[in-house]
Amino acid sequence: MGLSNGTVDTLLSDFLRKSGGVAVIDGGFATELERHGADLNDPLWSAKCLHTSANLVRKVHLDYLEAGADIIITASYQATIQGFEAKGFSKEESEAMLKKSVDIAREARDIYYEKSLESSRPILVAASVGSYGAYLADGSEYSGDYGNAMNLEFLKNFHRRRVQILAESGADLIAFETVPNKLEAQAFAELLEEGIKIPAWFSFNSKDGVNVVSGDSLTECAKIADSCKKVVAVGINCTPPRFISGLIQTIKKVTSKPILIYPNSGETYDAEIKQWVNNTGVADEDFVSYVNKWCEIGASLVGGCCRTTPNTIKAICRTLPARSASLSL
Numbered sequence: 001m002g003l004s005n006g007t008v009d010t011l012l013s014d015f016l017r018k019s020g021g022v023a024v025i026d027g028g029f030a031t032e033l034e035r036h037g038a039d040l041n042d043p044l045w046s047a048k049c050l051h052t053s054a055n056l057v058r059k060v061h062l063d064y065l066e067a068g069a070d071i072i073i074t075a076s077y078q079a080t081i082q083g084f085e086a087k088g089f090s091k092e093e094s095e096a097m098l099k100k101s102v103d104i105a106r107e108a109r110d111i112y113y114e115k116s117l118e119s120s121r122p123i124l125v126a127a128s129v130g131s132y133g134a135y136l137a138d139g140s141e142y143s144g145d146y147g148n149a150m151n152l153e154f155l156k157n158f159h160r161r162r163v164q165i166l167a168e169s170g171a172d173l174i175a176f177e178t179v180p181n182k183l184e185a186q187a188f189a190e191l192l193e194e195g196i197k198i199p200a201w202f203s204f205n206s207k208d209g210v211n212v213v214s215g216d217s218l219t220e221c222a223k224i225a226d227s228c229k230k231v232v233a234v235g236i237n238c239t240p241p242r243f244i245s246g247l248i249q250t251i252k253k254v255t256s257k258p259i260l261i262y263p264n265s266g267e268t269y270d271a272e273i274k275q276w277v278n279n280t281g282v283a284d285e286d287f288v289s290y291v292n293k294w295c296e297i298g299a300s301l302v303g304g305c306c307r308t309t310p311n312t313i314k315a316i317c318r319t320l321p322a323r324s325a326s327l328s329l
């Protein structure tokens with residue numbers, strides 16, 4: 001269960017209807033692997049665990065499902081064929097690793113359904129695609145600056161095979177996450193038109209509450225997402241909660257597609273020291289105090305990104321009227 005029989009056009013709308021209008025996305029994935037002791041100081045970041053700790057990856061997915069998430073995002077954010085090959089894996093092994101990220105999330109969903117007394121809560125598996133900047137692992141997913149020599153064809157060539165494999169892997173949709181600039185949004189939109197059969201969401205990040213991180217206009221980025229028929233939701237992730245309301249207002253001026261929101265805890269990532277600077281974050285209760293406001297003004301998918309945990313997701317579920325009614329807390 002979990003999968004609707006719908007087409008690209010109706011998958012998300014059917015799902016949202018069954019979820020009572022608002023669906024819950026999981027929380028920080030890499031964060032949770034680290035909390036369980038994984039060392040992610042590696043160019044593959046969380047994708048390293050696909051190779052070293054598949055059981056932990058499955059457990060973290062399961063923990064998010066048990067916390068109430070309706071959508072789990074695979075560990076493929078920083079999983080690229082190029083990145084695995086740089087580690088000495090063959091092309092076939094690298095491609096298998098992408099597929100494995102989806103297999104593990106689907107296994108977690110199966111286990112959850114077997115264990116759970118809840119009969120038929122629909123659950124979607126979203127295959128994560130991080131940006132080229134995430135592959136570079138130099139913090140440029142937060143600057144969106146790929147240099148003047150960058151061009152559309154390069155980005156399409158970089159992502160093409162990975163997107164094809166994830167689209168054929170059994171995932172319900174593709175989550176293009178933390179998209180830092182307009183060029184990469186355009187590259188993803190054009191790749192989706194190359195015969196990709198599952199829908200996708202586009203999620204941008206911002207560090208000023210106005211533009212995406214590169215300084216490109218969020219309005220223009222959201223318009224690219226809006227005009228791609230394969231894109232079924234548009235939104236923001238890995239961005240401080242205090243910026244979210246304004247960003248929702250900007251997005252909804254240019255699209256009527258569902259809006260998704262999964263902010264980080266508000267802390268800042270310092271790419272030099274590869275650590276989150278934890279003096280600016282908000283506690284779970286404060287994060288959650290925003291959630292109903294975001295839904296009131298237009299968000300219909302809400303979760304958490306870096307530095308949020310299953311507790312954040314539990315708190316989000318408790319605060320959503322439709323969801324808390326069905327929880328026996």
Ligand SMILES: [Zn+2]
Nearest residue numbers: 238264305306
């Ligand atoms: Zn994040």
